[in-house]
Amino acid sequence: MSENIETPNITINTNVAESSGSALDRLFDIGFKLLIPILLVGALILIYVVVKIVVPFVGDVVDIFGDLEDSGINPFLIFGPIGGLLSFIFGRR
Numbered sequence: 001m002s003e004n005i006e007t008p009n010i011t012i013n014t015n016v017a018e019s020s021g022s023a024l025d026r027l028f029d030i031g032f033k034l035l036i037p038i039l040l041v042g043a044l045i046l047i048y049v050v051v052k053i054v055v056p057f058v059g060d061v062v063d064i065f066g067d068l069e070d071s072g073i074n075p076f077l078i079f080g081p082i083g084g085l086l087s088f089i090f091g092r093r
Helices: 023-070 075-090
Strands: none
Touching: none
């Protein structure tokens, strides 16, 4: 017995007209194409800011805490009530 196997002939139309979508669709298409590169550049800028500004600042704050502890003042006694007050003010509904 022999069977005849037919393969389907599928054609994909790759010539899509530009005028098929609205202006808003084209705007979103361009926006999403630009979104990923913009986010990657933003991530690189954020890493640079963290390394150049935040890390040295935190190092200086730790040095200040060390100086306060050397003089006998516990920094948690200073910043603890301030944090509690701020959370009370901004945490209310």
